[in-house]
Amino acid sequence: MFLKNAEEFQLSDQQTDSDGTRGIFKKRGPFDGWNEQIRQIEELKKHPVYKDMVYPFLAIDPRRPGIAEYAKANVGKGKMFAGVKLYCPNGYSPTDPLLFWF
Numbered sequence: 001m002f003l004k005n006a007e008e009f010q011l012s013d014q015q016t017d018s019d020g021t022r023g024i025f026k027k028r029g030p031f032d033g034w035n036e037q038i039r040q041i042e043e044l045k046k047h048p049v050y051k052d053m054v055y056p057f058l059a060i061d062p063r064r065p066g067i068a069e070y071a072k073a074n075v076g077k078g079k080m081f082a083g084v085k086l087y088c089p090n091g092y093s094p095t096d097p098l099l100f101w102f
Helices: 002-014 033-048 067-073 098-101
Strands: 057-059 083-085
Touching: 057 067
Parallel strands: 057 083
Antiparallel strands: none
8 A cells, every 4th residue: 555655646746737836745735634534544444354344433523614514424334434433622512513413
């Protein structure tokens, strides 16, 4: 997996975008790390060896735009995530109204 990602990184380093920059110099968005983590979890969950051994939980932060809709679409039986987890020490309340949809 690492070598595949390294190869993709090298290829992106060689390409030039329409704005004259290469992808690696673009400013990263605040959720790029989260998106990469979701991609890796999805890859692991689809892996033929691990798919029946891995039951990921989705970390829910009610301040994340669109998280309720994402969770509704991706959490539950037969979906990528087996459930949700809350980590309120990150600065949100466990009584946030957005969390009551589940």
